[in-house]
Amino acid sequence: MRCFSTLAKTSTSVPRSGMATLVIATAFACAFGLTACSNGQNTGTVPKEPGSVAPTASANQRTPSKSESPQSLNWSTPQMLNSKIDLASVSCSSASFCMAVDNYGIAYWWNGSSWTGQQIDMSTSYDGLLSVSCPSANFCIAVDNDDTFFAWNGSSWSAPQATITRYNDNFASISCPSTSFCIALDDAGNAFTWNGSSWWNQQAVASGTPTLVSCASTSFCMGVEGNSTFAWNGSSWSAAPNIAEYTVGAISCPSVSFCMAVGSEPASGEQSYGIASTWNGSSWSSPKMFEEGNFPSSVSCVSSTFCEVGDDTGKAMSWNGSSWSTEQQIDPGSFQSISCPSTSFCVAVANNGEAVIGRAN
Secondary structure (H helix, E strand, C coil), X not given: CCCECCCCCCCCCCCCCCCCEEEECCCCHHHHCCCCCCCCCCCCCCCCCCCCCCCCCXXXXXXXXXXXXXXXXXXXXXXXXXXXXXXXXXXXXXXXEEEEEECCCEEEEECCCCEEEEECCCCCCCCCEEEEEEEECCEEEEEECCCCEEEECCCCECCCECCCCCCCCCEEEEEEEECCEEEEEECCCEEEEXXXXXXXXXXXXXXXXXXXXXXXXXXXEEEEECCEEEEECCCCEEEECCCCCCEEEEEEEEECCEEEEEEECCCECCECEEEEEXXXXXXXXXXXXXXXXXXXXXXXEEECCEEEEEECCCEEEEECCCEECCCEECCCCCEEEEEEEECCEEEEEECCCEEEEEECC
16 A cells, blocks of 8 residues: 655654644545545566566656646645644545654544544654554554554554664654555665564665665565665565666555656756656656656555655646646645545645645546
């Protein structure tokens, strides 16, 4: 699933409260006046066997274009969840269940009509919770910047669980395609596997230090560091082709044969550009260039024919497998994460503490 997002960090020093539950219970009223509705969570050649050499990107792979624009989602008025801190990540298993986390250690769950928040991380780190992944309404795992993880069982969060890193490195992202399998990455290039009851099998990810990960299944994940990609085949990691010379900020892989990575072109001169590149199971496409100054910062794909992208200026656009919708300004903040469990429902969260819901027309 998932959603697995750009990780926001903040130096805001907000006093930490006790295990207080704050209820932010206001439905997105304007969204309910709309018609039928709908949110979620890698390119290069994936080596078929550990250590095998991946071929170079295909020269004739189709690059996304903006002709024949798909229909955009209808987005709700932004809902403020916490005006004092960044929302770092969101993951939705359906239109009636999402979980968002912030850098202050608060988790917010969506029940289909309203948000409820609870502080679950009492660490002294100002980075708090960094990433969350929910393959179902009865299971989520959230990780923080203090090498700690938290598990959701459908009604409550666990106490902080013991660190699983060997070298006291910090978690960076997590992706759970099922309740019995997750992969978490730390900021030193180590991957940790969840087997449904405990963490095991710490491995170095090839020769890189990826901090972004998206898993389509137990046998396929893609990790990203800058423009370098790394593939998991169910037992080990190996290097995959680079995505041109770009910096990837978010990645989403709904299947072994499709991923989308978004980010920015390295600055050259005074202007730089946002990019999107797609994976077809063997290679990455030539990056799609967006307008100057707009940098996609989050992406969630349901399939090869539906992705939703949010950028660092609060705009969103949809991908239908061959073309892009017109950008919509839906929030004044910078999107940190977006999650689409279906083509008719998405949730995006921003660095200004707001969440926005998108529903199909």
